[in-house]
Structures are given as C-alpha cells and as structure tokens.
Amino acid sequence: MGIVEKIQQIEDELARTQKNKATEYHIGLLKGKLARYRAQLLEPTPGGSSGGGQGFEVSKSGDARIALIGFPSVGKSSLLSKITKTKSEVAQYSFTTLTSVPGVLEYNGAELQILDLPGIIGGASEGKGRGRQVIASAKTADLILMVLDATKGPNQREILEQELESVGIRLNKTPPNIYYKQKTTGGIKVSSTAPPKYLDEKQIASILRDYRVHNADVLIRDENVTVDDFIDVLNAQHIAYIPCLYAYNKIDAVSLEEVDRLARLPDTVVMSCHLELGLDVLIERIWDDLKLLRIYTKRKGEPPSFDDALVVRSNSTIENVCDRIHRSIKDQFKYALVWGASAKHNPQKCGLSHHVADEDVVSILTK
CATH class of the missing domain: 3.40.50.300 (P-loop containing nucleotide triphosphate hydrolases)
Structure with a gap:
C-alpha cells in the first residue's frame, strides 16, 4: 500500500470514528500517523531534484x-x-x-x-x-x-x-508552547507548568512510540494545548x-x-x-x-536621506540594519546614533543589539 492509500485509509477511519473519551487515544494515534505520512509524501525524493525542464520555484525577491x-x-x-x-x-x-x-x-x-x-x-x-x-x-x-x-x-x-492545513x-x-527534546536514554518524561486540559501523558507516550521515540523530555507550558499541537511540535520542520x-x-x-x-x-x-x-x-x-519597518540612514555631518528607506522585519536590531547596508559593516562597527520612536532621547548612542522602530533614523559609525 502506497503512502497516498495509507493517508486515505486513515482519513476514512477518522471520519468513521466517533469522538468520545473512549476513542480519544485512538484518534490521537491516527492523527499522529496521518501527519507522519503527509510529511513523508511532501518530502523531496531522495537523490532527486525539483524536476527536469522548467521548474516551478520562483526566486524569492523584494522585501x-x-x-x-x-x-x-x-x-x-x-x-x-x-x-x-x-x-x-x-x-x-x-x-x-x-x-x-x-x-x-x-x-x-x-x-x-x-x-x-x-x-x-x-x-x-x-x-x-x-x-x-x-x-x-x-x-x-x-x-x-x-x-x-x-x-x-x-x-x-x-x-x-483545510487544504493549507493538510500540507502543514x-x-x-503561533507555535504551540511545548518544549520537546529527544534524548538517547532516560525514557519519556512529561511535565507541565499547569495540568493540560486536553492532553495527557498516555496520549503523548503512545504517539511518541508510534514515531519510534522512546527517550524524550516534554514540557507543556500551556494548559490549552491539544493532541494536534503536540503532533505539530513533533513535525516542526514541516510546519x-x-x-x-x-x-x-x-x-x-x-x-x-x-x-x-x-x-x-x-x-x-x-x-x-x-x-x-x-x-x-x-x-x-x-x-x-507584514509588520515591516522603514529605517532611514544618515551620514555624519549630513541631513538624513528620506528618499530611500531600508526595509527590515519587525523586531529587527541595529545588527540587522547593518546587514541590509553591507555585511562587512559589522566587523568595523563602533556604535550607532538613533533618532526616533526607539530612542529614549534623540540621538541615542546604541550598540548592535538595540531594537529599531518604524521610521527611525540611524547613523552608523565605524572604527
């Protein structure tokens, strides 16, 4: 039986199984198998390429x-x-x-x-x-x-x-608030900051065994996480x-x-x-x-340039701004002067770890 047939078989069984306290462990196991098979199906063929001839992938460009x-x-x-x-x-x-x-x-x-x-x-x-x-x-x-x-x-x-959900x-x-780490010894250890409402140790252990994981640490930090959330954590690289x-x-x-x-x-x-x-x-x-930030640069002794903004992601730092200008700037970085919403006073002298805000003006000084 191929993977597609196995997926269809599990989906049919899930549709037939009534959800109640007696079947929740079985349903959790089926969902775990389904996620594993889907991940296998969507993985690139070993030793293969994206396909001969005209490929689909369009190069990512822009901001x-x-x-x-x-x-x-x-x-x-x-x-x-x-x-x-x-x-x-x-x-x-x-x-x-x-x-x-x-x-x-x-x-x-x-x-x-x-x-x-x-x-x-x-x-x-x-x-x-x-x-x-x-x-x-x-x-x-x-x-x-x-x-x-x-x-x-x-x-x-x-x-x-549903189609997007099925492909991860x-x-x-946001990612489930669950810490998971596979180990080589020690068995399966499950702990939580508060007793989870929809997930228990028996469910976690049965799913891990199906994934051939026999030693792992699991810490649940959110009492509302579900079996689906835990399965997503196990398949994090595909989600x-x-x-x-x-x-x-x-x-x-x-x-x-x-x-x-x-x-x-x-x-x-x-x-x-x-x-x-x-x-x-x-x-x-x-x-x-998209939560993008516009950062304007300023040369020493000159007014800032508002014609061409550097666009960076939210939660970016002066280090990210340096990378957008040129990656070699960090090696010669001395400090930065920042004007704008992220500065406590204008200008503020900052290091590489300073978080910038939208429409900040930044002057980079090098050694």
Missing part, C-alpha cells in the same frame, strides 16, 4: 513574499493587475493547469513580491504534479492573501483552509505558521448588509476589483500585517 491563493474566477488576476506596477511574463508550469504570475507591489519604499499559487488546491497535498514545489513556495511566504468571492458561501474559505500551513496561529489576510472580492454584487457582515470578520478586508473599491485599504492592511 517580503505574499502568496496569493484562491479558486478560479475570484479575481486574482484582476487584483494583480490593479495593485502591481511591474510583473514578469506569465509562465506555464507543469502542475495541472497551473499558471504562476509573480508581481511586485511597490509601497512605502518597499518591494513586495506577490506570487499567485493556484496549484496549491486540487492535489497539492497528495504530492500530485509539482505539488511539493508549490507547497515549498507557499511555506516561504511572509503573508498569505486568500482571495474569496463575496457572492459565494463560507464553504470556499473552509476548503482552502497554519494560518494566523509553517503564516499570517493570513482574507480578501472578499465582488462586493458590488452583494447587499450592503452582506458587505458589512463580511467586513466584520477577523483578518478580513472587502473589495471590488471591477469598481476599484477598497484596494487602498487592502494594500494598507497588507503592509500592516
């Missing part, structure tokens, strides 16, 4: 990558043409009827790469076609933009979320936690009451590509969700 997904005819192509100033040629890739269209959104001095990944739906989780490459590209995204049709029901969103992409979630923004298109075709209802959903914006409604709000929300 951030946004993966654009959605069903056909929801307006993805229209959205790309409206918000991107430069686009590469449309290229055909061998993944069913996949067409990948990378585009660049220029905003606040940053270049944001938008990559349309329609092929993540319809077989990607089963490794069909170039499913592995599609998923690998999606997992490198800094934000997933899910384009939905406002004239259709919630089923479209649920299908997309967790939307708008990606990515923020997701839901964009409902075609709001011009539904009632104002429905537009208001959709707009109030969490992590959601509403728009109409046809009438160009809400596109500015969408772009602002993309920027906010």
